[in-house]
Amino acid sequence: MKVNKLFKRCPRCDNKCLQNATKCEECGLIFSRLEFATNKAAKNMIKKGDRDYILYTNEIPKDLSYTKLLLYTLFLGLFGAHYYYTGKYIKGILMTAMMAYAIVCLIFNAYLVDYFSFLYVPIGLGVLAWIVSVVYVISKKFKVPVYIERAETGGFKV
Secondary structure, three states: OOOOOOEEEEEOOOOOEOOOEEOOOOOOOOOHHHHOEEHHHHHHHHHHOOOOOOEEEOOOOOOOOOHHHHHHHHHHHHHHHHHHOOOOOHHHHHHHHHHHHHHHHHHOOOOOHOHHHHHHHHHHHHHHHHHHHHHHHHHOOOEEEEEEOHHOOOOOOO
């Protein structure tokens, strides 16, 4: 039985809109402008610390490859490569730190961890975050930061 989706979510305000709506009634975002959204510009804005006009959408922009994202998530996801690829640097650093901690525990036979078993929690959280990321990427629910240029800069107004 095929289920017809009647609604979609606005990437800016998370309002529920009709599938065939051209713009969001809540915030006024014109959905056709998402075609011009880029992840590369979003990465540059994140590096500068300007997150005001960044949207998070599960539609993969043209400057990202779904295949690369899937391969990064499957094979290097424990180290956070898919987060670095999409521009989610803080999550990537956290995943890298959790795996570095796991490697240190493995190398040094985890003498301290033997006495304090709760120190295994970061490793478990890292593996759980990787599994959730794999499921989100496969089901195409993984949120990617995108940026639409504003009118003042010669681009499109969000």
